[in-house]
Amino acid sequence: MFGKGIRLFRILGFDVKVDPSWIVLAVLVAWSLSTGLFPMQVKDLSTGTYWMMGIVGAAGLFLSIIVHEFSHSLVARKGGMPMKGITLFIFGGVAEMGDEPPGPGTELMMAAAGPLASIAIALVFYGLYSVGGWIPTPARAVIGYLALINGLLAGFNLVPAYPLDGGRVLRAILWGVKKDIHWATRVSSTVGSAFGFFLIFMGILNVLRGNFIGGMWWFLIGMFLNGAARASYQRLVTRRALEGESVRRFMSENPVTVSPSMTVERLVEDVVYKHHHKMYPVVTEDGRLEGCVSTKDVKSVPREEWARKTAGDLSSSCTPDNTIGPDEDATKALAAMNRSRESRLMVVEEDRLVGVLALKDLLDFLSLKVDLEK
Numbered sequence: 001m002f003g004k005g006i007r008l009f010r011i012l013g014f015d016v017k018v019d020p021s022w023i024v025l026a027v028l029v030a031w032s033l034s035t036g037l038f039p040m041q042v043k044d045l046s047t048g049t050y051w052m053m054g055i056v057g058a059a060g061l062f063l064s065i066i067v068h069e070f071s072h073s074l075v076a077r078k079g080g081m082p083m084k085g086i087t088l089f090i091f092g093g094v095a096e097m098g099d100e101p102p103g104p105g106t107e108l109m110m111a112a113a114g115p116l117a118s119i120a121i122a123l124v125f126y127g128l129y130s131v132g133g134w135i136p137t138p139a140r141a142v143i144g145y146l147a148l149i150n151g152l153l154a155g156f157n158l159v160p161a162y163p164l165d166g167g168r169v170l171r172a173i174l175w176g177v178k179k180d181i182h183w184a185t186r187v188s189s190t191v192g193s194a195f196g197f198f199l200i201f202m203g204i205l206n207v208l209r210g211n212f213i214g215g216m217w218w219f220l221i222g223m224f225l226n227g228a229a230r231a232s233y234q235r236l237v238t239r240r241a242l243e244g245e246s247v248r249r250f251m252s253e254n255p256v257t258v259s260p261s262m263t264v265e266r267l268v269e270d271v272v273y274k275h276h277h278k279m280y281p282v283v284t285e286d287g288r289l290e291g292c293v294s295t296k297d298v299k300s301v302p303r304e305e306w307a308r309k310t311a312g313d314l315s316s317s318c319t320p321d322n323t324i325g326p327d328e329d330a331t332k333a334l335a336a337m338n339r340s341r342e343s344r345l346m347v348v349e350e351d352r353l354v355g356v357l358a359l360k361d362l363l364d365f366l367s368l369k370v371d372l373e374k
Contacts, residue, residue, distance in 0.1 A: 196226030
């Protein structure tokens with residue numbers, strides 16, 4: 001759904017990243033708070049004070065969303081689910097799951113954790129606001145805002161529209177009742193898509209009534225939810241189509257490889273320009289896989305050094321993100337490609353290369369299977 005994002009920090013084993021679109025939201029929130037909400041609530045303060053309040057309020061929202069998503073991630077990890085981290089983007093945040101929940105119970109607990117965390121934060125800030133007559137007025141206004149925004153965040157996420165948290169709760173309940181995650185996802189994503197269309201309609205209505213900014217936000221959120229609901233269902237359909245299929249079925253058994261001693265110049269001229277792949281396994285003379293080299297690695301080397309540098313100098317070591325076993329389920333390969341944003345994986349037995357798996361081959365299979373079985 002998103003790019004790799006900018007890594008901010010790592011905490012409790014999770015990477016916290018920010019999509020560039022979050023910067024747009026942060027600026028908009030700080031601007032709207034400092035020029036709209038806070039001047040309306042608290043009179044006769046300086047412009048600098050209002051902007052300080054707006055920046056602190058935006059930072060508080062930032063931290064609140066992180067806590068919300070961390071709650072999802074911690075419960076999911078406790079339930080045995082692989083979690084890649086948290087990414088903040090223009091419409092909020094997402095906990096990046098490496099797989100579907102193992103059962104409806106885990107799904108229910110994971111989905112409920114986020115809104116419960118937001119409710120708890122809202123109650124803490126509301127309590128502080130209620131008894132905080134001694135707190136300076138600007139700070140108390142920010143505390144009141146954070147109480148309100150966390151309550152709204154919890155309420156919006158509890159709407160039973162997948163992939164919102166409420167939609168995940170709905171899917172967990174339907175999954176538990178009928179024991180069919182495919183059906184449960186289809187129903188909950190249909191509700192999510194319908195809710196997205198409702199928000200789009202409300203956005204258009206608000207624009208026609210003269211509320212352009214508010215209407216555009218409703219419209220964009222509706223577009224996002226509608227697209228996310230459809231994509232979530234299609235992702236599950238893809239997983240179900242690949243389940244039980246081994247990597248061996250789709251891999252190319254005689255891939256193009258390069259020697260560690262091959263110069264970057266020869267790599268580009270004789271291999272990349274001929275075969276048009278972006279990644280190549282680096283294999284020694286005795287057949288041992290040393291790693292892989294990509295066009296991204298080549299771009300990091302100045303053109304004048306291509307004749308001196310070798311593929312071995314640039315090769316990246318083998319990791320679970322760029323290798324997989326031939327008898328592994330193809331769904332694991334797809335998850336690895338999604339995690340690493342790479343379209344090719346080296347298929348390895350012990351330290352020997354036995355093939356290369358390309359995303360294109362998986363997609364061709366999926367296209368045929370969906371077409372024949374729909």
